[in-house]
Amino acid sequence: MIKGRIRIYLLSPNGAERHLYIVGPGNIIGESNVWVDEAFGYNASTSSTARVLRIPKSSFYDIVMSEPKLIQKVLKSLSNKQSALLLQTRLMSFSxxxxxxxxxxxxxxxxxxxxxxxxxxxxxxxxxxxxxxxxxxxxxxxxxxxxxxxxxxxxxxxxxxxxxxx
Structure with a gap:
């Protein structure tokens, strides 16, 4: 993501939203689906004017695997999102x-x-x-x-x- 904010959320069958996290400039969106053969499990909506760079799945995989610093960035992104989801679970369950x-x-x-x-x-x-x-x-x-x-x-x-x- 180059500029702006994007809100990532789940949508229930009846249309209710469950917020997951917000990403801003320098963050990656959709990287979790590169290594699994699944459809995207979430939705995204801009919270401000945004500018993103779209990289096809196969190209993204090849680029990331050829650059150790990108591997670290993807792992950090996935870890941050996992932490956000764990925090959401704790907060919704106990707070x-x-x-x-x-x-x-x-x-x-x-x-x-x-x-x-x-x-x-x-x-x-x-x-x-x-x-x-x-x-x-x-x-x-x-x-x-x-x-x-x-x-x-x-x-x-x-x-x-x-x-x-x-």
């Missing part, structure tokens, strides 16, 4: 909405954060609806949690960006 929101905010800060004098500012914009998809909740519940986190001094919103306060 309330507030804990899920705060955990995802920390994850976003870790991946897209810029250190400031106040804390870590998440450099990518996102809506409460997008966050609701991620945590498996409603936009209204996520908005309530975000307001509560602001009131408690855990986060701050400025110019459309959130900062996790230290």
């Amino acid at each position: 309330d909405v507030g804990e899920r929101v705060l955990t995802i905010l920390r994850q976003l800060a870790s991946s897209y954060g810029k250190e400031t004098t106040k804390g870590t500012t998440i450099s990518i914009p996102f809506t409460h609806q997008e966050l609701a998809y991620v945590v498996g909740s409603s936009r209204v519940s996520v908005s309530y949690v975000m307001n509560e986190l602001c009131e408690k001094g855990i986060i701050e919103k400025q110019n459309g960006r959130y900062t996790l306060l230290t």
Whole structure:
């Protein structure tokens, strides 16, 4: 992926979405299906204007296998996605909405954060609806949690960006 953000999700037979993860510039999409003979098991939707480079499966395999640094990048990508899926499973199984929101905010800060004098500012914009998809909740519940986190001094919103306060 060259530019933008893409949201990866599952779609149930009745049309319900289950968010898996978000990828940004420099990330790989679809690499898990290169080594197995399966159809893609997930959907992708842009969360912002995006620019991607599409490489056919056979070419991607040959390119990756000829470059050790690309093998490492693919393995890191797969490991990051596995970690995200394990986190999703843990959060959905054992956490309330507030804990899920705060955990995802920390994850976003870790991946897209810029250190400031106040804390870590998440450099990518996102809506409460997008966050609701991620945590498996409603936009209204996520908005309530975000307001509560602001009131408690855990986060701050400025110019459309959130900062996790230290």
